[in-house]
Amino acid sequence: MDFNIISPMQVTDVELVASNIAENDHPDWGAGTTYAAGDKVISTASHRIYESMQDGNQGNDPVADDGTWWLDLRATNRWSAFDNRRSNKARRADQITYSIVPTQDCDAISLFGLTAGSVRIEVWDGAVRIYDQTFVMADTGHVVSVYTYFFGGIVYARQKVLNGFPGYIGHRIDITISAIGATAEVGHIVLGRNHLLGTVLNLPRIDFVSHSRKGYDDFGEEILVKRGSTRKVEVSLAVPTIQAPRVMDIIDEVDGLATAFYASGNGPNFGVEGLGFVDDHGQPLDVAGESVFPLILKTLK
Template sequence: MTLKMIDPAAVTDANLVSHNLTDPNAEWSSGATYAAGAVVKVTADKRLYESAAGGNTGNVPSETLGTAWIDRGAMLPWRAFDDGPSSIVESADQIDVRFSLSALARGVAAIGVSATQFRVTVYNGATVTYDQTHVLVDDSEIVDYVTLFTVPLVANNLGILDDFIAGPGNEIRVRIGEVGEPVSVGEIIFGDVPEFGHVVSGLSSEMVDYSTETVDTFGNATIIERGYTFDRDYPIKIMNSDGGRIERALAKLRARRGLYYLTAEIANTWGIATYGRLTRLIKTADAGGWSDVNVTVEGRL
């Protein structure tokens, strides 16, 4: 078993072939007057903006941030590919997106997903070369007739499919949920899946909560909920002769997010995966020809 990582390809106008995620917000107009709290989209920026005050006229959103406008993140469909799984995309129907490839792709993932299933189809022209549906409902605790009626089904919030190979000239279609099913997803990614070393025991996780607690002069405490990270240390073994290559390959993945996991089955079943950035790599070589490597990932999943 190796450490895997889906290295997400950037989604642009050039490779987003089709989608059904239409942003309902009105396009910003220089001649319109906006009330405080009004939300507009600027398609050229692929962003949403909220008016910071009433009587807001003629202020270009991207040029007056903090005074006239507040950046509210990516608009649809780009919110589903904005490198931020906490920006949830909700749809009253199945989400259906399709991408063209300009490089190797061996994995697709739906992160922070709420749906019954996750389907990936690969096309070579009009020919389907891969079509797989992953069921997102966990029924592992239903083991007999009694639990069939007493244990509720639990939906997994992560889906990974990585048993295909596609490349330039191919297209990948991703469908979240069934037709007519209300669904949501935090992030849809696709890309190559490099593998590193041999995983050994000792994987550790740490949740870091950024919520704050304030106490007034009377001793009353107030907790303000903030975001959190789920940091993981992945221990692997590599041959000393392969150390330099793997160090350089991992170093290239720093300063950007990817989905780190062991196998798709383990990630899909137990949720052991980390969508985040590599923050630390420690390697200790021994005289037996092997090196112990610890890969630390600061995660948003």
């Protein structure tokens, strides 16, 4: 199987042209309004939610505040799909829609933290729809016996990766996340340019990293605090040595960015995919022709 990484495009007010999620989580901050401790506001400039730290809070712009007057809580619901976090999800009853006009060529899209029965991707060149695919999110990988086929219930995939669609500059990409009769959710959306780095060699390693904590009360009873988990993915890639500079340039391009990575090919990807960042990358070079590059990535919560 091949290992791919998506160089992400930043999504701002320029790229995000429409959504059916209204940005009305809380009242918009007003310079003339006096806020009490605990009051919450949003800023449509930063697309974030803030909580007042003190009474008598007036005239203090939360976007410019240093934490004295305002606590930055999280992205607004509309923009939670682009805040580099999988756990802070955009939510809406039945369906979520986003319309994005890329400012750079992007031929790949990856959606994480999904609660959806289906995902539809459309690409428009002006008034002409040039791409239209709907993906049913039922995950058949949980069917391991006749019993689970009939009685195991329906399990839905939590993420979807797609590449090869014509997301050129100026085209409009419409994303529809549907969970009719329930609450549609998406944790993070990555759009960008897909890069094939190399071939995954045998024995890739995926580690479960728990961030939960265990403590004890005064009587010695355990206190469990659930804090979620992430994964550490280690792969070794076979890459023609002549392509070593290309691979290192791609790694440098995505360094410090929340990006998508995944394995592709005819067979299963064995869970080698996620939303995360490059933690370490070595390049021992075999000048004879093909080198083996170890790569470590960590997923984001």
